[in-house]
Amino acid sequence: MIDYPELAGQARELLAGESYPVANAANLSSLVFHALPEVNWAGFYFFDGTELVVGPFQGKPACVRIPLDRGVCGAAARTRVTQLVPDVHAVADHIACDPDSRSELVVPIVKNGQLLGVFDMDSPVTGRFSDDDRRGIEQIVDVFVASLADEAPLIPDA
């Protein structure tokens, strides 16, 4: 099991004193990707005011733009509720960026009531993500949100 309080501490150290979203998103996706076994993609989609646009990530190249009414990432953004999908093949609406992906965890990123994007993780293993992972990754996303300036969108002019 991952020591999430420890990982969140590392995340805070990594982001300390920095508010540039791309830098913080890049370092967080690397931290999480290397800390969690059996993960083939970990990274950010930023909300541009209309749809999700891929941001810093670790893993294979991914779908660039995701409308809010599509896929697991769209559902997380639309409902602002974390989506934990044990078997993506059971979700008709799943967008297969990588055919190897079997399970998925997507956490919405919201600051001061504004949707900023989502943090997405994919695994080649069915049922990879537990409730413990959900709570832990939500904590990491909180660290990201806390690092950001109050009114700055992740995508300038968004």
Ligand code: SME
């Ligand atoms: N599977 C996601 C798309 C994003 S990629 O897997 C990186 C979805 O259904 O929203």
